Amino acid sequence: xxxxxxxxxxxxxxxxxxxxxxxxxxxxxxxxxxxxxxxxxxxxxxxxxxxxxxxxxxxxxxxxxxxxxxxxxxxxxxxxxxxxxxxxxxxxxxxxxxxxxxxxxxxxxxxxxxxxxxxxxxxxxxxxxxxxxxxxxxxxxxxxxxxxxxxxxxxxxxxxxxxxxxxxxxxxxxxxxxxx
Numbered sequence: 570x571x572x573x574x575x576x577x578x579x580x581x582x583x584x585x586x587x588x589x590x591x592x593x594x595x596x597x598x599x600x601x602x603x604x605x606x607x608x609x610x611x612x613x614x615x616x617x618x619x620x621x622x623x624x625x626x627x628x629x630x631x632x633x634x635x636x637x638x639x640x641x642x643x644x645x646x647x648x649x650x651x652x653x654x655x656x657x658x659x660x661x662x663x664x665x666x667x668x669x670x671x672x673x674x675x676x677x678x679x680x681x682x683x684x685x686x687x688x689x690x691x692x693x694x695x696x697x698x699x700x701x702x703x704x705x706x707x708x709x710x711x712x713x714x715x716x717x718x719x720x721x722x723x724x725x726x727x728x729x730x731x732x733x734x735x736x737x738x739x740x741x742x743x744x745x746x747x748x749x
Contacts, residue, residue: 572738575728577636577720579745582705588615591635591702598669598700600650604657605665605708618665618704625706629714632705636724639698653699656727663712665704672697717745 582591592615595601606617622632638652649670657666705715713719721744732740 571741572641573731573735573740574639574641574743575636575724575731575741576639576743577634577724577745580635582633582635583630587632588618591633592618592667595635595667595669595700595702598671600670601667602654602657603665603667604661605704606667614667621665621704621708622706624708624710625712625714626710627706627712627714629705629716631715631717634703634705634715634720635701636703637698637700649697649699652731653701656699656701659723659727660703663707663709664715665708667702669700670697671700720744 584590596614603614605621606614608614612620618633638656653668653670657668660666703715703720705720707714715723724742724744728740728742732738
């Protein structure tokens with residue numbers, strides 16, 4: 570079992586309401602922030618993510634990438650938030666990203682066309698974890714989209730950096746149902 574697990578969720582993220590589902594899910598977490606959008610009453614974060622897709626000259630069936638970083642043991646959230654910021658900044662020069670800190674661990678799942686299943690708040694071994702939603706479309710209209718190959722390279726880079734930052738911990742990556 571790994572100490573830190575990065576999981577890029579498998580699924581069809583091409584449906585019309587995928588931004589609402591993924592970003593809405595992340596926005597319900599205890600601590601939420603991100604890059605590449607502004608908080609204002611005239612244009613929601615979801616609408617801003619959709620605008621990047623609309624203005625992009627690129628096409629891609631995957632509209633958003635949803636991934637989570639979980640921990641085998643309880644972590645102080647003061648340690649996790651700087652990690653979330655660092656990972657979000659990695660994507661921020663070209664892509665919008667929303668992240669949220671969830672103070673529970675495991676037992677919930679997301680289906681882009683289905684429902685969410687939450688664990689009990691009283692379940693044992695709760696530990697915080699981080700959720701990220703990264704727009705596959707850049708806010709630079711001519712920039713490339715985040716294809717599966719590019720996203721997997723990004724995740725391997727993050728995995729390598731986390732392994733170097735936390736040498737006493739095992740960091741694993743599961744990309745769309747496949748290890749590695």
